[in-house]
Amino acid sequence: MPAIAYLECSRCHARLRADVPQTLCTACIDQPAGALYVRYDLNPLAGTSPLDVVGARQGEPWSGMWRYHAVLPDAIPVTLGEGWTPMLRSRRYANLFLKEEGANPTGSFKARGLALAVTMARHYGLKKLAIPSAGNAAGALAAYATASGIEAHIFMPRDVPLANIVEATAYGAKVTLVDGVISDCARIVGERKQAEGWFDVSTLKEPFRVEGKKTMGYELVEQLGWEYPDAVFYPTGGGVGLIGMWKAFDELEQLGWVKPGRRPRMYAIQSTGCAPVVRAFNEGAAVSQMWTSPQTAASGLRVPKAYGDYIILDALRASGGKAVAVSDEETFASLKDWAAEEGVFLSPEGAAAMAAYARLIASGELKPSDRIVVFNTGSGLKYTEVIADALGLSAAERR
Numbered sequence: 001m002p003a004i005a006y007l008e009c010s011r012c013h014a015r016l017r018a019d020v021p022q023t024l025c026t027a028c029i030d031q032p033a034g035a036l037y038v039r040y041d042l043n044p045l046a047g048t049s050p051l052d053v054v055g056a057r058q059g060e061p062w063s064g065m066w067r068y069h070a071v072l073p074d075a076i077p078v079t080l081g082e083g084w085t086p087m088l089r090s091r092r093y094a095n096l097f098l099k100e101e102g103a104n105p106t107g108s109f110k111a112r113g114l115a116l117a118v119t120m121a122r123h124y125g126l127k128k129l130a131i132p133s134a135g136n137a138a139g140a141l142a143a144y145a146t147a148s149g150i151e152a153h154i155f156m157p158r159d160v161p162l163a164n165i166v167e168a169t170a171y172g173a174k175v176t177l178v179d180g181v182i183s184d185c186a187r188i189v190g191e192r193k194q195a196e197g198w199f200d201v202s203t204l205k206e207p208f209r210v211e212g213k214k215t216m217g218y219e220l221v222e223q224l225g226w227e228y229p230d231a232v233f234y235p236t237g238g239g240v241g242l243i244g245m246w247k248a249f250d251e252l253e254q255l256g257w258v259k260p261g262r263r264p265r266m267y268a269i270q271s272t273g274c275a276p277v278v279r280a281f282n283e284g285a286a287v288s289q290m291w292t293s294p295q296t297a298a299s300g301l302r303v304p305k306a307y308g309d310y311i312i313l314d315a316l317r318a319s320g321g322k323a324v325a326v327s328d329e330e331t332f333a334s335l336k337d338w339a340a341e342e343g344v345f346l347s348p349e350g351a352a353a354m355a356a357y358a359r360l361i362a363s364g365e366l367k368p369s370d371r372i373v374v375f376n377t378g379s380g381l382k383y384t385e386v387i388a389d390a391l392g393l394s395a396a397e398r399r
């Protein structure tokens with residue numbers, strides 16, 4: 001595992017030291033301040049074969065996402081077995097692959113970012129972490145905090161799936177339900193963190209959740225034989241996974257582990273009831289505007305403004321991809337279709353991404369020969385209330 005060389009601002013490119021906990025860029029003149037990227041000296045690894053570098057270290061329990069220890073910070077992992085999730089080929093579309101992030105501990109992709117954020121929190125000696133969450137990040141933080149002996153303070157909208165409240169409570173986190181959306185939760189964390197001594201692990205307000213999520217980019221490339229797919233479909237709330245994968249592609253090319261110049265087109269999928277990135281993309285804007293009254297049953301997509309919207313929009317445009325909004329009706333039709341036809345119980349967010357794939361295949365915008373990876377960011381089992389509604393199960397049928 002390499003030492004971190006420095007942290008780099010994603011806006012002004014200032015370099016910050018990494019031997020103390022950092023939040024956002026302290027050098028940015030324009031606000032909001034830029035999110036920070038973790039940078040290493042990758043030169044010693046350049047030109048190596050990933051086959052010699054990637055994988056479990058002898059005598060170390062560093063499997064799962066920690067197989068990429070060569071490009072992760074030098075710290076003892078707090079792990080519950082996250083990462084190296086299945087890449088499933090569709091039964092019906094020969095070139096469609098489902099990246100099944102529901103197989104992670106706590107049932108969602110949030111495990112990757114929070115495993116690394118908590119690993120580094122323990123490394124720095126932090127004792128109390130706080131998070132605003134649309135649901136799944138709460139469960140993940142609660143689990144990893146418990147596994148590392150750190151306190152977790154969680155703020156979630158009252159209407160998150162019951163599973164998120166139950167798991168966070170079971171893990172022993174301090175859970176507060178808020179009448180509002182995730183940005184209201186973020187405001188409360190921001191107002192109270194100083195007095196309470198909390199370190200804020202909000203999306204992109206510390207550098208290590210992106211760093212954990214970048215392992216999705218390494219994994220999808222390794223699982224496709226160290227080649228890029230033609231496109232990646234990613235359900236986008238905060239968009240950290242998309243940002244992390246884009247960073248992974250930079251690193252993979254720097255390392256010489258994949259050929260540059262053929263990056264996948266990145267597709268950000270949102271709900272028609274909360275589509276700030278889609279609106280900004282279509283308007284040619286560099287940043288998104290706050291979406292008023294977000295409404296979608298895909299709770300992970302109820303993010304009215306992503307902190308890293310400027311990075312997401314850049315990546316979509318640089319890759320030749322786009323942002324797509326799908327309705328809840330399309331989402332749940334896709335969810336039912338994948339359960340009944342493929343034996344895969346998608347989360348509503350994953351189903352939204354799959355609905356976008358189906359739409360673009362039907363319209364001819366995507367060719368059946370295009371090799372596409374669609375992310376299912378969580379297990380459908382965490383969303384049984386909204387899925388029961390979508391299936392039309394009566395009260396009697398639910399018990």
Ligand SMILES: [Zn+2]
Nearest residue numbers: 009012025028
């Ligand atoms: Zn900056």
